[in-house]
Amino acid sequence: MVEFPEEVVKKAFGAADGRCECLLVEHGHSYNSMCMRVLDWNKRGQSFKAPDGEKGWEAHWIVSPEKGGKPTQKNCEILCWDCYCKKNKK
DSSP: OOOOOHHHHHHHHHHTTTBOOOOOGGGTOOTTOOOOOBOOGGGBTOOSOOTTSOOOEEEEESSOGGGTOOSSGGGEEEEEHHHHHHHHTO
C-alpha cells in the first residue's frame, strides 16, 4: 500500500491539533462529534499500550489510492489506533 509522505502526515497531524479526527457514531462517538483523543506524535504506528496507558495513532486514507486517492493532506485523516483499526475492518 502507498504511504503518505512524512511532510503530509506532519501537516495533517498539526491541522488535527494532535487529536483523533474520527467522526463515526458506530465507533462510540456522539452524532456529529469527533473522537478527539489526544495523540502523541512519537507514538505513530504503535498498536500496543505504552507504559502511560495510551496506544498510538496512524494516518488514514479518506479515499484509498486504489480508488484514486492522492497522498495529500486533504485526503489524510489522523486516527487513534482504536478508530484506525475499526475503520480498516470495514
